[in-house]
Amino acid sequence: MVFEIILFIFIFLFVTVNFFYSFNITWLWYWFLLLVGTLFLMINTAGTYWVIYWPCSSASSFFRRYYPHSQSLATSDYLDNLWFNGGVLKNDLVLIVLMSLFFCYGCATLARAWNTTYEYVLLLLISSGACVLSFSTDHGVVLYLLLEIQALTLYTLVGYHRFSESSTGAALKYLLTGSFASGFTLLGFLSFYQLEGTFQLHELSQTSFYWGSTWLVGSLLFKLGVYPFCFWVPQVYRSLDFATLGFFLTAAKVNIWFLLAKTLACVLPNFYWVLLIGSLMSLLIGSVGGLFQRSISSLLSYSSILNSGYLVLILIFSKHHDYADNLFLFSLYLVNYSLVTLLLVYSAALLSESSTQKFRFVLASGTSFSFLLYYAALNLAGLPAYPGFFAKILYLRVFLGVSVVLMGIVVLFSVLAAFYYVRMSVTPFFSNPRRNGYFASRVRPVSPFLSFVVYFVINSFFLMLLNLWW
């Protein structure tokens, strides 16, 4: 099973990346170079995961030898016995989450690695490693440490361009607010320890406790950017470059979502009204705020607020229907959102004149990237025939089960949001390529529609693959 996963990820990354890079550089020699380079990077990726993960797993004699008691303390083999699901991989969120993580990570790295130093890649690796490990730990303090490692690398990634004023400013803001959230996470675990006398997460996930879980839920909501804690999101994301932005929007959040949906599932009903108001306000802020943005980073940050609102809404109404169905829907929506956002960031990065925040697109790079962007943005908007539409239909069903009014509100916000998505998607088609000058004339046009179709196919395959294991 594992090998199959890895194999398919390899194929997927291979096809995707070669496909993309073949556009800008048309010559055979570069094709060859990129092919080798891509393979190298993928092997590197997998190898690094292996190096980070394998010593910590139960199969590792190395780890057992030196830390014989660590099994019960910190880690368990996530492929054999997960602390929540008895090792049945098929019905688990982890697989999906991991695959999207791998995907995001690989793309972010590849997008960035061609013109950067090794520190960037290293930071991404550390962050992703902490993220992966946080799925497999069963101990509150270890989880806290892993989240802290992840957060620290994220602060560093935000401030990576250290001579840029906006970058360092954003990093400072993020650090100051984020460290509060981290402290509250620890407070939450401690209060659980005070209550139950244990740090074990599988016990935490079966207990409904109020006082300490407030800190936990609050800090997770902060990291996800849901309403009461969403004001840092546009401020910080605005100054990110495209690769980091893609990483922040998708891969950095999957384990947080996972914690909220699985570990804290029992305590969420305690915060029904808070979460309801919070998510509806997120919808409001995300949909209305996005209408006034002009840069793609800001747009995507508002989009992330909006989609966090949807996901939290699905979570809090999980009790009304079958829980497993809703969790399926949740993960479906999450994966779709992550992949498509990443695609959007990726194509926007290739379309924009420089890899900064300006929302200037170029038509003359062929209609291919424009079509990619078009596909991604309309998918996020939930328009028919794209996977996003079916996800939208399904979550509308959940809201219909609660109230027709709620469904109406959600449809209203999705319509508002669709305006800025559509604006984003058609801008490259409607803009005047001649005004954009040099870059426009350098990039060779490719056969229109092809990239759209191929990416569509790839994406569908990827999602089908998930389905296979479901």
Added chain:
Amino acid sequence: MKVASFILTSVIATYWLTANNRYLWGLKRVCLVSELNGYRRVRFVLAAMSQVNTFPRNKIDDWAHLGIAWFDDWELFVQSTWLIEMPRARRTKLRREFYQRYFISQLVELLRFRLTSWWTRLVSATICSITMILIGLFWLPVVPELSFFLLGVLGLFFFASCVLDFPAVYCSWANFLAVGYPAVYCFWSGDLVFHLDYDFDGINLPFLFLVVSLFPLVFFSSVRVARKGSNVFLLLLFLIEALLVYCFAVDNLFLFYAFFEVLAFPMFLLIGMFGPRTQRISAAYKFFVYTFVGSSCALPVVVYLYFLYGTTHSHTSQATQFTEDEQSCLFAGLFVPFAVKIPTMPLHLWLPEAHVEAPTPVSIVLAALLLKTGGYAFVRFVCGALSRGIKTWSAVVEVLGTVSVFFGSVYALVQVDLKKMIAYASVAHMNLVLLGIFSGTSYGCVGATYLMLAHGYTSAGLFAGIGVLYDRYHTRTIRHYGGLVATMPVFCFLFFLLTLGNFSFPFTGGFVGEFMILISLVQKNFFLGLAAGTTVFLSLCYSVWLFNRVFYGVFSVHVKTHQDVTYLELYTVLCCSCLTVILGFFGSYFTDLSVASYLVVYYVS
């Protein structure tokens, strides 16, 4: 299966890349010379590489003296301008030689262009169908009904719609006329091609017929536009065709909603990318906002029906007993999107803008086909299932419809723009259709469908005619025209027939439809019929005024080109004119057969 389809897709994708990428074939330039201040200014036109091998290399130096140079770096080449001087005799000789070559190359390019466009259609259809199948596979366990449809039918039909649509729909139409039982047979072997879940009946066959018979004309009229916009234009048009066929073929509200909403996007892009003026973008956004907000009103209805009643088939909905509140809510939700498409008066503002900014073929599609999806949806999904909802809202609908008919005609009377005038005429006619549909009799509904059919051909012809005029004189302002009968007699005659069709002269298609609608309205309420009947007089006024102003009167100073219609334009406009007249004579065939279908809608439920 998955592996196989993946391989197939990759192979097709690769083939597409190599076969259709014109930059792999290389480039050739042909130069166009024109005089400017005693110098020659050289402009460059791109053509296909296929000419390069036959290009006489020894002539290049000669031509270089003339100012025609040979470059390998075409990016530099395109932006360059040379000013070169030369003896007059030599100049003349060389220029003649050059023009001969130039025209030949243009001819070859035209030929290649046509071949490419057909090939493009085929390949892209294949890719699209495979993609659709793949999406269907993914959603198989989630929405079984839908993915069954996507799997089997969509892929087949996507392909069929580009290869087989014409013979298939003609055959089924003929079959329907002959035996009253629609089926699709292969027209050379006589086998049954496919049996679908669709009901091909008297309700949707006219629309399907309209789509497949108008689209060749649309493609003919788009040759000029598609030249500059590469094959994206044709692809989008083709996509619209396929989607329209689906829209009219399905009787499932969910699927119809999906196609209906997707349909707006190629149109949005076509208006925004290929319109002749810079205001096109705001017009496209206007179109999008109206359409999208409208169709999002239908989304809750679709979700409601799909998850609470389990299905959205029109037959099942007709058999379901909805409560009265439910009916009125559902009707309100469904009325908005389809009224936007019709378009009814407060929601009509997108239409004139879109028409004015769109290129000619897009205007044809918009007026003749896209507006009809609204009417079809009313007949198919609203009339049968929500009869009590209609009764609740009937006062509102009638007032809106009548106001739109009257003011649409009045607005058409005061327009100064050719396209805007025809657009407002469309508003008036289509709202008469709306009144006919909601008159509550099968009679009115048949008339409404017939009027839609007739209006499809008439408005297509009128917009094609306006395109002909615009290509020659580059203006759409009516007062810039005058006395065209002297320069374009043939076109004048064809436009006259279309004008007759526009004000529903007897023995044109519109007359039959309008007559039936007005009869049913008078049966319901005399004053309603009277108010709606004002359009008979008003449409006469604006149509005849328009015709008179453009083709007769003082010969305008702006008319500088004296050229009658070319063969291509003749074909386009002639087909529409002929069909307008033919529909006026053979109405009873159609109405007798389709009354049965409408009786099902109105009385069985």
